[in-house]
Amino acid sequence: MGEPKCQYYDHRSKRVVFMPHCLLNCNAKYPGSADTEGVYLDLFQPIADRDIGIEQMPCLEIMGWGGVDRPLVLYKLDPEKKDADWIQSYPNLCQQEAMKVVDQIEDYINCGIEVAGVIYVSDSPTCGLTDTLAFPDVHYQIMSMDIIPEKLFDYEYKRNHIWPYLKSDGKGAFMYPMYKEICRRRLPVPFIPFKPSNPRRIEIERILGALGLN
Numbered sequence: 001m002g003e004p005k006c007q008y009y010d011h012r013s014k015r016v017v018f019m020p021h022c023l024l025n026c027n028a029k030y031p032g033s034a035d036t037e038g039v040y041l042d043l044f045q046p047i048a049d050r051d052i053g054i055e056q057m058p059c060l061e062i063m064g065w066g067g068v069d070r071p072l073v074l075y076k077l078d079p080e081k082k083d084a085d086w087i088q089s090y091p092n093l094c095q096q097e098a099m100k101v102v103d104q105i106e107d108y109i110n111c112g113i114e115v116a117g118v119i120y121v122s123d124s125p126t127c128g129l130t131d132t133l134a135f136p137d138v139h140y141q142i143m144s145m146d147i148i149p150e151k152l153f154d155y156e157y158k159r160n161h162i163w164p165y166l167k168s169d170g171k172g173a174f175m176y177p178m179y180k181e182i183c184r185r186r187l188p189v190p191f192i193p194f195k196p197s198n199p200r201r202i203e204i205e206r207i208l209g210a211l212g213l214n
């Protein structure tokens, strides 16, 4: 970090926040996990109203698990083949994409633009930070629960009968390397959790408070 590279004589607010892909687009969520039709408007509207720009981070699960419906996890996961190529390469993919986002954050800061926060999804094996579900172990655990297939895609069933029983002893495959690199580069960026299983109003109030918007 040093002096900003450039001065802007325009209308930008010089504040941005980095958001997980699926909070701006719930259609990207893991099958059976979407709790909103499209955009978390109750989170984004107050941020937009306060003139903060929103950067949407990539969805690594779509990139690394075969697409929107995660076919690799849902149909190809085999506990007897834990060394499958796509499983082995997922942490590297996440690491590479995490470094790209950190570069982008650093570029903003070097240009005099404040990165007000990075929001993470605190129960995701990918966009969680610590104490989160672990990939691929969480999927082996779900397989061992012998759930009838259609219930795997049922939001209310998952919320009540699956998620509360999953182990949360992992680090997010994408978010944790990002956090470590932000710390290593000493970039002044707070990481702010969003926990989908908590009441949404409470989560949003807490995030807006952390961004100084309450």
Ligand code: SF4
Residues within 6 Å of the ligand: 020, 021, 022, 023, 028, 029, 030, 058, 059, 060, 061, 062, 121, 124, 126, 127
């Ligand atoms: S990987 Fe991240 S962005 Fe994609 S659905 Fe999971 S939490 Fe959302």
